Amino acid sequence: MRIQSVFARYILAAAAVVVFPIAALPVFAQAPAGSTAGASALQSSVGTVKTVGSGILTLGTDKGDTVSVTLPGNVRVLQLAPGSTDLKTAQPATVSDITEGDRVLVSGHPGDNGAVTALRVVLMKSGAIAQNNASRQQDWQRRGSGGVVDAVDASAHTLIVAAATRKETITTTPSTIFRRYAPGSVRFEDASVSKLESIQPGDQVRVRGDKSADGTTIAADEIVSGAFRNVAGLVTKVDAGAKTVTVSDLATKKPVTVAVSSESDLRNLPPEIAARFVARARGGAADPGATAGAGSGRPGNPGGASSGGGTGENASGETQRGASGPGGRSGEAGGGRGGDLSQVISRLPKTTIADLKPGEAVMVVASGDGASGSGFTAVTLLSGVEPLLAASSRGGANSFSISPWNLGGGGGEAGGEGGGPQ
Numbered sequence: 001m002r003i004q005s006v007f008a009r010y011i012l013a014a015a016a017v018v019v020f021p022i023a024a025l026p027v028f029a030q031a032p033a034g035s036t037a038g039a040s041a042l043q044s045s046v047g048t049v050k051t052v053g054s055g056i057l058t059l060g061t062d063k064g065d066t067v068s069v070t071l072p073g074n075v076r077v078l079q080l081a082p083g084s085t086d087l088k089t090a091q092p093a094t095v096s097d098i099t100e101g102d103r104v105l106v107s108g109h110p111g112d113n114g115a116v117t118a119l120r121v122v123l124m125k126s127g128a129i130a131q132n133n134a135s136r137q138q139d140w141q142r143r144g145s146g147g148v149v150d151a152v153d154a155s156a157h158t159l160i161v162a163a164a165t166r167k168e169t170i171t172t173t174p175s176t177i178f179r180r181y182a183p184g185s186v187r188f189e190d191a192s193v194s195k196l197e198s199i200q201p202g203d204q205v206r207v208r209g210d211k212s213a214d215g216t217t218i219a220a221d222e223i224v225s226g227a228f229r230n231v232a233g234l235v236t237k238v239d240a241g242a243k244t245v246t247v248s249d250l251a252t253k254k255p256v257t258v259a260v261s262s263e264s265d266l267r268n269l270p271p272e273i274a275a276r277f278v279a280r281a282r283g284g285a286a287d288p289g290a291t292a293g294a295g296s297g298r299p300g301n302p303g304g305a306s307s308g309g310g311t312g313e314n315a316s317g318e319t320q321r322g323a324s325g326p327g328g329r330s331g332e333a334g335g336g337r338g339g340d341l342s343q344v345i346s347r348l349p350k351t352t353i354a355d356l357k358p359g360e361a362v363m364v365v366a367s368g369d370g371a372s373g374s375g376f377t378a379v380t381l382l383s384g385v386e387p388l389l390a391a392s393s394r395g396g397a398n399s400f401s402i403s404p405w406n407l408g409g410g411g412g413e414a415g416g417e418g419g420g421p422q
Contacts, residue, residue, distance in 0.1 A: 027229065035057035039180075042107055043107070043109070043116055044105065044107045045059055045067050046061060046105050046106075047063075047103070047105075048102070048103055048104075049061045049099065049100055055071050055072070056068065056070055056071060065114070067106070067114055067116055068115040068116070068117065069106050069108070069117075070108075070111075070115065070117045070333070071121070075095065076095065076119065076120040077093040077094055078091065078120070078122050079093040079097065079123045079124070079125065082124055082128050082129045083132060090122065092362060095103075097125075098121065098387065099125075099126070101126035102123055102125055102126050103122065103123075104122065104123050104124070105121070105122040106121050108120070112391045120271075138257055140208055142345070143210060143221075144207065145168065145206075145209075145211070146204065146205055146206040147162045147163030147168065148161065148202065149199055149200065149202060149203045149204070149225075151201060152200065152201065153198065154196055154197050157173070158172065159205065159223075166215075168217065169216060169218070170209075170217075170218050170219045170223070172196055172220050172223070173216070173220075176222065176223060177221065177223070178194040178222075179191045179192065179193060179225075180194035180198055180225050181227075181367065183227070183368070191226075194225065199223075202227070203226060203228075204225070204228050205224065205225045206224045207220050207222070208222040208223075209221045215286070227367075228366065228367055228414075229256075229366045230365055231362075231391075232247075232249070232250050232362070232363045232364070232385070232389060233247045234248050234319050234358075234361055234362075235247055235359065235361075235362055236248050236357060237257075237358060238356045238358065238364070240354050243259060243260045243261070243353060244259050245257070245258055245364075245378070245381070247262060247362060256376065258381075260378050261378070264379065264380075265350075265378075265379065265381070266350060266351045266353065266378075266383075266386045267346070267348040268348060268349050268351045269383065269384035269385055272385070273344075274384060274387040275387060277388060278387050278388060278391045282391070302361075345380065345382065348382075351383060356383060360383055360386075361383070361384075361386040362381055362382060362384050362391075363385050364380070364381045367379055368379055
C-alpha cells in the first residue's frame with residue numbers, strides 16, 4: 001500500500017503567508033543624518049507592535065522577547081509595502097502612523113534592561129500585510145501543487161515530483177523562491193531561505209506556479225520543501241500525559257511514536273466524507289446510503305465538516321457553485337481521483353490527543369529524525385481514515401494524501417507567519 005503525502009497545508013488553509021522580509025534588510029541602508037554611530041554599535045529588532053503611546057512603543061519580537069522602544073522626535077520612520085525588501089521603495093511616514101499589530105524593524109542604540117532608543121523604524125502596516133496574505137493564500141490555492149520528490153536535476157534546474165496519481169516536472173529559474181523547513185520543526189516561520197540543491201529525493205515539496213496545458217509541467221514561482229515521515233496505521237498507545245501517540249506503521253510493520261505539540265494539527269475525517277473520497281478514487285459516485293445521516297463517529301464533533309465558505313471546495317472536496325477546486329477540475333478533490341485530502345483538511349473537525357483511542361486508524365505526517373534520536377513530532381494527524389486505508393489495501397485507490405505542514409495563516413499575531421499547523 002502506498003500512502004503518499006502531497007503537501008498543501010494550509011497552504012491548506014492553504015496559505016503561504018508573507019514572511020516579514022525587512023528582517024533581512026541591513027541595519028542602515030544609509031546612516032541617519034547627524035548620526036556618528038557605526039552599525040556595529042546598533043541593535044536591530046523585528047516584531048509586532050504590542051502597544052504604542054507618546055514617544056514609546058512595546059515590541060513583541062520574533063524571538064519571543066518584549067522590547068521597550070523609545071521614539072525620539074527625530075526618529076526616521078519609513079513605510080514599506082509587504083513583500084518588498086528594497087528601502088528605495090519605502091515611503092516616508094511618521095510615528096503617528098504606527099499602530100498596534102503593525103510589523104516593524106527597529107534599529108537604534110541599546111539601553112538598560114534591553115530597551116532601545118530608535119534611530120529608524122521600518123514599518124509594515126498590519127492591514128496591508130493581511131491583504132497581501134489573503135492574496136497569496138488564494139494564489140496558493142489556485143496555482144499550488146505538490147508531492148514527493150522523485151529526482152532532482154540541478155544542471156537542468158528541474159525537479160520530478162510524484163503528485164497524487166501522476167508525475168510532474170517542476171522547472172525553476174533564478175527568480176524562483178526556495179524555502180525549507182528546519183529539521184524537527186513544524187512551524188513555517190522556522191523555514192529558511194534555501195536553494196534547489198538542498199532538495200533531495202524523498203523530500204516533500206509544495207509548488208506555486210503556472211501549469212502547462214496538460215498539467216505535467218509547472219513553472220515554479222515558489223517552492224517550499226522539507227523532510228517528513230509519513231505513517232499510516234493503527235494506534236497502539238495514547239499517552240495524554242506525555243503527549244505521545246504510538247502507531248503500528250502499516251508500511252514497516254513497526255511501532256512509531258510521535259509527539260503531539262501545541263503546533264500539531266489534529267483533525268477527524270467524518271465517515272460520510274471518507275466514503276465520498278473512496279468512491280471518487282474508485283471512479284464512481286458516493287453511495288448515498290453510505291453517507292446519509294452519518295455522524296462523525298466522535299462525540300462533540302458535528303456530523304459534517306465545517307464549511308470553508310464562499311466559492312471553492314467544501315470539506316468533502318466537492319466544488320461549490322461550479323468553481324474549480326485548487327489543483328483539480330470541478331468536482332474533484334483538489335487534484336483528481338487520487339483523493340488529495342491536503343486541500344480540505346483545514347475544513348475538517350478538529351480533535352485532541354484525548355480523543356484518540358487504541359485500535360483507531362490514523363494517517364500522520366511528522367517532522368524529525370527518529371534515527372538520530374530526536375524523535376518525531378506530528379505536523380498533521382488525521383483520524384477516521386479506516387475506509388481510506390481499507391480502500392488502498394484493496395487497490396481501490398492509488399493514493400490518499402494529507403498535508404505535511406503549515407504554511408501559516410492561523411493563530412499568529414497580525415503580520416506574522418501564523419501559529420503553526422492549524
